[in-house]
Amino acid sequence: MLDDITRDRLLRRIGLTGRPAADAAGLRVVHRAFVSHVPYEDLAVQLGESEPLDPLALVQRVLRGGRGGYCFEANTVLQSLLEALGFAVERRQGI
Secondary structure, eight states: OOOHHHHHHHHHHTTOOSOOOSSHHHHHHHHHHHHHHSOBOOHHHHTTOOOOOOHHHHHHHHHHHOOOBSHHHHHHHHHHHHHHTTOOOOOOOOO
């Protein structure tokens, strides 16, 4: 779980200055900001830097270097942020 300081840093990283409500409108705001500011990229995989999906380590990578990640990495960061904002998140597997 993200602490309040990390949550707020991540909100600023995606261009949000306030804390959106944990409702459908807030979800739209967070999702749009996230996909607009956190790039999909698999650079870590290509560089051999890929590690287990540790949510806190992935959040720090996004905060430090302006990096994003491939689908599982980016979604793990988004899940951490949504949970820190009070959303109930359930992961689903696409088939």
